[in-house]
Amino acid sequence: MMEKLPDILTDGDLRLRPLTAADLTVVTAHFNDIRITRWLAAVAQPFGPEAARELLAHGTYPGENLRVIEHHDRIVGGLCVGTSLWYWLAPEFWRQGLMRRALKLIITARFIGAAPPLTATAHVENTASRELLTGLGFSIFPAPRRMFFHSTQTSESCRDYVMAPEQWHLLHPLTFRAGNLSFRPARQQDTPALAQMLSTAGPGPWPETESLTGFIEEHRYRGSGQGLFVMSDDNRRNVGMALLTITGPQLCFLSEVEDIRHRVQVMDGLASILHTWS
Structure with missing residues (x-):
């Protein structure tokens, strides 16, 4: 049905x-x-x-x-x-x-x-x-x-x-806002920017830098509210990435400053958005 x-x-x-x-x-x-x-x-x-x-x-x-x-x-x-x-x-x-x-x-x-x-x-x-x-x-x-x-x-x-x-999804990438950031699906062209973010990544699902291209493809957005997204601020700076999975979102920011500035608002926004998708 x-x-x-x-x-x-x-x-x-x-x-x-x-x-x-x-x-x-x-x-x-x-x-x-x-x-x-x-x-x-x-x-x-x-x-x-x-x-x-x-x-x-x-x-x-x-x-x-x-x-x-x-x-x-x-x-x-x-x-x-x-x-x-x-x-x-x-x-x-x-x-x-x-x-x-x-x-x-x-x-x-x-x-x-x-x-x-x-x-x-x-x-x-x-x-x-x-x-x-x-x-x-x-x-x-x-x-x-x-x-x-x-x-x-x-x-x-x-x-x-x-x-x-x-x-x-390839021709019309899903974009949305959560908190004060914009989200769009990650692409292979984002590899250099995402590699910089990995240096601040803590424990979690994040790959080693040499495995990043495969990680991006593995988690390419295919619907069902799951996939790897790039987070950008209002100045179009890529400030983090978000992995949306059935167990919940995982966030990785470019720096500790960006983490402190955005995490709480983003997590609250994602909770509301993912609820509407479920």
């Missing part, structure tokens, strides 16, 4: 939230716009009250994370992440980057925990959707397939796309 995602996800003026009965008038108008439904195979045409109620019920199914997209508190579209990914956006909001932002929010949330690869399907003539998926890093399946579209009552050619968790 798919994991339930957070009900609310935000990015500045963009918000994702569950569909409610009060939203059905707007969503029904969207799904009676041929510019939208031309590309949505499974949406009934015309889209009436019964179809709207079925859509609302669909959002309650385990593993089907149906969300409306709000921009400046106005519903502009929606998406669903479940057995597959599908989405729509009102035409007046096309070409503004809103769907890309919404998909980054929901896919990042899905891959924070353990999850299987995510698939999406686009009509071969839906250039905007196909470019959106490839721009996010989705890989295209080798061969097209045909799907029945209610809007045309015909079977039409489509292409399937897939995103694996490790591919997503």
Whole structure:
């Protein structure tokens, strides 16, 4: 069974939230716009009250994370992440980057925990959707397939796309703040900076300097809230590293001064963040 995602996800003026009965008038108008439904195979045409109620019920199914997209508190579209990914956006909001932002929010949330690869399907003539998926890093399946579209009552050619968790983490590294520091996954390019930190490392999981490259790869962030992260201050200085494991975080700072300055706030912040990931 798919994991339930957070009900609310935000990015500045963009918000994702569950569909409610009060939203059905707007969503029904969207799904009676041929510019939208031309590309949505499974949406009934015309889209009436019964179809709207079925859509609302669909959002309650385990593993089907149906969300409306709000921009400046106005519903502009929606998406669903479940057995597959599908989405729509009102035409007046096309070409503004809103769907890309919404998909980054929901896919990042899905891959924070353990999850299987995510698939999406686009009509071969839906250039905007196909470019959106490839721009996010989705890989295209080798061969097209045909799907029945209610809007045309015909079977039409489509292409399937897939995103694996490790591919997503590589292309869209998870970043967050804990306490007064920013966190991002460690990379091999960080080896010189992390080697300096090892000179102050006490007892714990830290490797010898000559084993650091292997340690970075072994603990590369792959989701599930575990991995090696670099900690940076507001001046973008790398001041420490954090190893997040199922037994809790281990911290190593560049100096004793940085340790005293940041440790308590970082540990408190991590406790709150890791609780939301569990």
